[in-house]
Amino acid sequence: MRHIQSTVLYRWFNDVWNQDDENAIDRLLAADARAYGILREDQPRGPEGFKGFFREFRSQFHGIHVEVEDVISQDGVESARMTVTATHTETGKQVIFPGISMAYIQDGKIAQAWNSYDFLSMYQQLGQTLTPVP
Template sequence: MRDITTTLLYRWFHEVWNQSQEQTIDELLSPDCYAHGINAEDGAKGIEGFKAFYQDFQKQFQHIQINIKDVISQDDMECAHTEVTAIHRKTGTPVKFSGLCLVRIENGKIEEAWNHYDFLNMHQQLGQELTPLELA
């Protein structure tokens, strides 16, 4: 059986999100990291870009907990299956959604990340109706 507690992603989710240790971002994220699914194409990248996402999420939600269900690690890649629970600050509505995070690690830091979280489900739980963009 795998010991997920020895993985970088376990430490990432446990410290950054569950313990709100923002300083761990500086320790585990490469300054040049690109987080697919989080960084906007025209927005800040690396630590600055992730911290903008992190701080915005923290402003919108409280009691954020990420249950790390499994982590698979091989060579320079790790993939975590997670389940997020939180409470929307403005409405008090609890949300629960799942996702996957795949990272490439260099020199003990996350160099690139691919995030696939069910944010549609999260928005639906908040009663928000999303409409498709009209393409010109």
């Protein structure tokens, strides 16, 4: 039986997002960590870079809850499957979208993370559509 609550990724989503604990970013993210799929290449690495994303997302959404449905952990790599629920602050619309994160864990912290969230579904729930660029 897996104990997902003992994994770094479970603590990350629970502490950072569900508990709204910005200080947990410093505790759980390595100083030079990369967050692929979340941050651009030109953004700072580590906690300071991620805090920019965290603050921006929090300014656009409230009532954020990440339900970690499963985590697999082996040989310093963790992979989590989750569902994000949040309320868009401007419109009051609730969004629900899935995501997957895979992270390399080093010294009890996330050293690198690869993230894939269904942001298309999130934007569609907000009534937004994609327009092809000519």
